[in-house]
Structure formats: C-alpha cells, structure tokens
Amino acid sequence: MSSTTTEPRWSWGPLTVRLMLAQTTVLLVGLIIVVGTAVLVGPTMFYHGLIEAGHADAATGLVHLDEVFRSVSLTALTIGGLPALFIAGLLSFYIYRTIGRSLASFSTAAGQVADGNYDVEVTSAKLGPEFDSLAASFNDMAARLAAVDTTRRQLLADLAHEMRTPLASLKGHLEGIEDGVVEWDERTAGILDAQIARMERLARDIRQLTAAEEATARLQLTLQDPDVLASQSVAAIESTAAAKNISVRTMSAGPLETPVLLDRERMGQVLGNLLENAIGHTPPGGTITVHTENAPEAVTITVTDTGEGISPKHLQHIFERFYRAHTGREARRAGSGLGLAISKSLVEAQGGTLEASSDGFGRGASFYIRLPRTTRKE
Template sequence: MSATVSERTHRWSWSPLTVRLMLAQTAVLAIGLIIVVITAVLVGPRMFHHELVETGHADEALGLVHLEDAFRSVSLTALTIGGLPALYLAGMLTFYLYRTIGRSLASFSAAAGEVAAGNYDVRVTSTGLGPEFDSLASSFNDMAAKLDAVDTTRRQMLADLAHEMRTPLASLKGHLEGIEDGVVQWDERTTSILYAQITRLERLARDIRQLTAAEEGMTHLQLTPQDPSRLAAQAVAAVQQDAAAQDISVTSISTGMEVTPVLVDRERMGQVLGNLLENALRHTPPGGAVTVHTDYAPEAVTVTVTDTGEGISEEHLPHVFERFYRANTGREAHRGGSGLGLAISKSLVEAQGGSLEATSEGPGRGTSFRIRLPHHTPTD
C-alpha cells in the first residue's frame, strides 16, 4: 500500500529557510513602519507649516508651533497604536505562511529521499497553497508511480529472463558435460542441438533489446505514407513457403471504398506483421488457414490477422501481450518463440500512433489480432 509523506511527517520544527524568510519579511515590515513614522513625525509638520506660508498665513504659522508639536504627537501615537498591532499580525501571518511552505518543502524533501532510497510507493498530498503546489504534488506522484511501474517491470523482466535462459543453458551444460564424460557423442545431431540452443539465446537477447527500445521510445521511426494492404501482402509472401511446408493456407484480402495511405514506418510495420503471422503459424495445425484482412474506413485503417488455430481462453486473453507470457507453458517452450514477439509488436504499433488488440472466441476457435492505424500523425 502506498503511504503519504504527510502521514509520516513528525512535529514541525524551525528550518533555516523558514527563519531566513521570516527575518527578511519582518525586516521589510519594520523598515516600512520606520519610514512611515519618520515621514509623519519629521516631514508632516514641516509640510503643514509650509502650506500655511504658501497660503498667506505666515504670521499664523509662527504662532502655531505648538500645533506642530501636537500634530507630531498625535501622528506618532496613532502610528504606534495602529502600527505595532499591524506589525504583529503581519508577523503572525508571515509565520503561518512560511510554516505551511516549510512543511510542504519538508514533505517534498522527505518524499524525494524515499524515492532515492528505492521506496516508490511514497506519495505527497496537496498542501492547499494553490494550483502551482498542487500541480507539483501531482507531477511528483506521477513520477513516483511511473518509477514504481518501471521498477516492477524491471524486476519481473529479470526474473522472466532468468527463467527463459535456464532451459537453453541447462541443455548446453548437459550436452557439454556429456561430451566430456564420453556419454554423448560429438556428432551432427549434438552439434545441431547446441547450435539450436545458442540460436535461442541470441534470439532472446535480440528480442529483449528490441522490446526495451520500443517501450522506452528509443526506436528510430521513419514515418512515411504507406499502403497497409501492400505491406500485408508483402508479409504474407514472406511466410508463404513456411506455411506451405506446414500445410497452412495464408491469404491477404482488402476491403473498403478508398485506399488511403497512413503514416507508418515500413520496416517496423513489416516486423509487426511478420511477428503476428509467425505467431499464427505456430498456433495453427496443418490444414488450417491464416487470413490478413485490411479494411479502409474513414477514421482509420485496420489490419487483422486471423487464424483457425488453437484459440485463447478468456482468462489468458488479457495477458497475451505480456513479456514471456505463455498460455500453455509446457508446449510453448518447444515452439521456437522467445515469448516477446507480441509484446514487441504492441509496443511498435503504439509507437506509430496505432493500437493492437487480441480477440478469441475460446480454445479451438482461432484468434484474431487487430491493428488499428488512425489517419493522423502519431504524437511523440
């Protein structure tokens, strides 16, 4: 559970910043009051005398020295009565304001320390000091939440990666030990097994690198107007030979009133379609079919890869785009995939401003992966 800093903040204490701010504010108020007193006591009477002289009452002015003294005394008394309480109230308000600011800064400082220490569950609450502080608190909480998500993903990915590497490494170690002990013959079969496991590790490393680049926005995209149906046809042509070897038919169809190009990266979109087709072929039995359907609509172009294969149960469907997720672990491990193809595809499609979703009516009823590409330039 996440905790707020204010819930863990101890009794407020004077901070050097608060003291300096209060002293500066009090000095400003005191200097202002002194200036007002000097003006009222010294300058005021002289101005009063000068006005009498200017208006032709010089004789009366000479006899009104006692009035100047009275004016000075009254002004000083009024300023004392009104100024000192005003200075006191201003000091109290300043104390309250800077105490609140100090608490807010202390909470942000404590929260930043928690985040630096690896506690990403920390949150700061609104201090009620205005929209600027509320926006700062919201931004900080968003940052902490994203760091928490990244850290969780990193930990999960490392655990999954270690799990995925365990099988090929164990196979390599077992065969090498068998060769050293003379139990396993160094022949063509053994060589092919070792190369297959090395290839699997290389594919895993490549896919991890691609997925990390896509999710962190580091993939360099060259967005140009492309016809999705043509890209789909090229992807289908690339897998025709493998599909024929598995006795699976692969076709590409296009519907819609008008062929409208969309801004995509040709190479990356081809990679996505290739991943989806390879995934469909792995999960479609001999005699099955895979269809790539491109549909042109006014608001977007959709490319749907549909197979007549195993299908996905309802409980597994929300997780198909997660790293290393396999609905049937025992069988999936021997099919050559790294478990990252769908995650890479989703990240690449989203990087180009589109979306990728999966649907299935259940086990044995096939699966559809639908790419939606809107008619606008993806935002960075």
C-alpha cells in the same frame, strides 16, 4: 502507492530565516514611512495649506499645537502599528513554516527515492495549485520509477528463468558425452543446436525489444501503401503456411485507399511476428486472414486466425514480456515470449496501437494494428 512519507521535523533553515527577515524588514520600513509621514510631514503640510487658503492668522495660532499633534499621532500609530506588525509577523511565520515543512517533505521523499524506495507519496501542502501540481508531479515520477524498477526486476527474473532450461539441457548433454552416457550422434547434435538457437533467438528478441521501447529503432517514416505491405508480408510466409496446410488470404475495404506514414521495415516485422504467431497457433486446415480497413482517419490492419484462440484470463496479459498462455511443450513451441511485446512497442513507436481480441479458447484470435492517417512526416 500505499505508504506516505514520515512527517518531517521543521526547523529554522537558511531559506526560512532569509524570508522572515525580508518580510520583517518590509513591514518595519513601511511602518517607519507611515510614522514619518504622519508626524513630520503631516503637520507641516497642514500648516502650509492654511496659509495658502488665506488663514495665516489661524495657522500662526496652530503652531503651538504641532507638538500635541505629533505626540497624538505617534501614540496612535504605535498603538495600532505594533499589534499590526506583530500579527503580520505571526502570519508570515505560519506561512513560511508551512512552506518549510512542504520543502522538507519533498527533500525527505527525494532522499528515499534516491535510496531506491519508490513507495513514497508527498501530500499536498494546501498552498495553492502550484504546490499541488508539484506534489502530483513528484508522486507521478515516483510511481513511474517504481514501475520501471518492477519491470526491470521482472525482466531479469524472467530472463534468468528462460535461460535456465536451454543451459541445463546443454550442460546435461555435454556431461553425458564426457561420461560416455550420451553418444555424439546426429540426434544429440540436433538437440544442442536447437538449444543454442533458442538462446540466440532470446538474445535477439531482447535487443529488439530494448530498441523498440527506448525509441532507438531509428524509424524511417515514409508514405506506404498498407495493402501492398500486407500482401508482401503474406507472400513471405505462404510457403510455411502451405507446409502446414493453412490457407492465408488478404482482404481490403474502405473508401480511402491512400498511403499512410509508417516505417516499412518495422511494420513488416510486426506483421511478420503476427503471422508467425498465427501459424504457430492454427491447426492444419485452418485459415489466416489479413484484412486492411482504409478509413479516412486511420488504417486498421487485422490479422485473424481460426486457431486455438485466447481465454479471457490470458488475453489481458499476452503483450507482456515472456508471457505465454501455454506451458510445457506448447510454450517451447511458441518461442521466446517476446514477439508480441516487440510488436506492440514498434507499433506504438510509429504512433499507432496494437490490440487483440478472442471469443475464447478454440475460437481463433484477431490482432488489430491501427495507424492514424497523416499526410506529412512529423
């Protein structure tokens, strides 16, 4: 956040007036009680005290001093009380003015956020940890809203970009057929079917991504054997891998081979995405390995391939929506660019993490699914 809210102009609002009146009333009542006690009650208590102590004659002689005592007490309290009341009023005014400015700052910032300007920041009013915490929470909220808005805008822009190519292809071929330039044959039908399938896949992936990120995927967490899940996922893509002359194998290690709490269908979807991604980036003759590490605190499933690898400049972005490390024909081959984003969201929805590593282009890549081990459903 680079900008801050403009300094709000403080004014006498209803809250400030009520607080000042309440504080002033308390001070005045306290002063009246002190004056009443010193001037009215004090001399009488002193007089009766002398009588009870056996000094009745002295008490009688002091009666004429009551007026002098009351006058002196009233003068002393007036000299000391009025400045004290004035100073207390100034301090109260300063405190309430500071609180009023702080509230006005929050009000101004909230109005800017409501208008869609999330690049705001409320500074601390130095009124204590409560106000500091409130300011920090507000700034965090504004930052999160800004991130959501940026993501939304980027998603819409990326979606428009992704749809432009298949729509242009469909439009061009249909216009060519109408003009008689393009013949309606098996090749043309295949092109149109491919573009339609691409748009269907894009729509399906966006729905899956939205469901995963908004936690509406209706996770059904049950205790599952990660080794069995890995073997089933490998079996599902073995024919595809064999057609490309790619070897796929599973491995397992670790001292604690016990079930882990997860959603079987969703985790199968994640492993399927990772394996399809590995097959798409591994040349014929390569190898894909699914390794399960059963540690006491967590289970780690690693999908490793001997394919193209990922350069460091792309590695930090591969889980972003629509991000592709390749362009042109290779990008079209890679799919919608949402598979890894969907996989990451699904793993995180189950309390785990998904990370990637690669030694560079041409040296393969590894994806690590880490699921914390637990014995009960939350």
